[in-house]
Amino acid sequence: MRNFIDALNSRVLLTDGDLKPTLREAAIDLKRATFGNDDCLAALNISRPDLVTAAHKDFLEAGADVIRTHTKEASIDALAKFDMQDEVFIINHLAAEAACLAVDSLPGGDRRRFVLGVADQSGASGTDNELRYGAYIQVQGLVSGGVDALTFKPVADLEQARAQLASARQALLELGSSVPLLLDYSEELDFTDDTVGDLVDGVCYVENGDTIKAGFPVHQVGQKILVHGGRSPQETSRLDTALRKKAADGYRPVTRPNVSPREAIVPVSSWNDYSAVANN
Structure with a gap:
């Protein structure tokens, strides 16, 4: 059973869009649905x-391998602007559940799909x-909502970033979770992934879909590649088609040479479901 x-590490993966x-x-x-x-x-x-x-589900049906939780603007600081900072846990928990439900409700076909929890604390x-x-x-x-991985x-600031990541790691330890914690790396960070390598399981580097090349290489040891799915399901579908055309097996370009042409793909989504299957 493969995990995220x-x-x-094996394939270029396509995310959802906005x-x-x-x-x-x-x-x-x-206005009513957002409490004013x-x-x-x-x-x-x-x-x-x-x-x-x-x-x-619209993005999954368009071909996304990875859907990201609707939590980019669900940190305490972001919610405090609307006096909703006390709801941060439940909003993130329910967002993860909503994403996992989308994956669980659709057949996987030839894709192994994942839910990526988004924590933007920048x-x-x-x-x-x-x-x-x-x-x-x-x-x-x-994590309590069931994500497969976290970005x-x-x-x-390096020292503050280390404090945040250490606290995120502590949350995982207290939950007894093996969900991987990925650094969402961007150019505005004034440090490299090596300086926080002891706190994260990898680097999540999102490339613009327009720049993807056949067999897109991993830039450096430990870095992971995701392709942004575009602004709409329609754009995501076009990128899915383009990626399949660039792959020798019609699936996804490989990022590692020893990937078999057609892996056995089991459509399991949430971490809880994955753990249950993995222990059988």
Whole structure:
């Protein structure tokens, strides 16, 4: 049974795109569904998780291998703008459940699909204890909701970033979770993944879909490659087709030479489900 790191080490994987356009266009009273804060789309994880699940399913049906939880703007700092900071755990937990439900409700076909929990803590501020708590509570919510892996974007300052990542790791330890913690690396970070390598299981580097090449190489040891799925399911479908054409076996370009032409793919989504199967 392969896990997310194995898959990411073996193949170029295609993510979903941005859920916000779909959620904004839904036929609902958006202000009411977001508790009077129509700019706080993360609140839909509480009031309308069915809409979030449906938006995820659109991208899965378009060919995405990885769907990301609707939590990019669900950190304590982001929610505090709408006086919803006390809801950070439940919003992240329900977002993870909504994403896992989308994966579990569709047949895998020839794709092994995953739910990637998104923790964007790059805009966090406050004392060291506040930074640690923000990281801790968001990770607890995502993992308890069933994600397969976590991508964590810390602040730019190295020492503060290490404190955040250490707290995220502590949350995993307390839950007894083996979910991999990936550094969401970007150019604005003023440190390299080597400086936090003792706290993370890998690096999540998202490439623009337009730049993907056949057999896209891993840039450096430990770095993982994801291709952004585009702004819509339609764009994601076109990228899925393009990637399949560039792969010798019609599936995905490999990032490791010893990948067999056609792996046995089992469509298991959430960490809880994976753990149950792996222990059989």
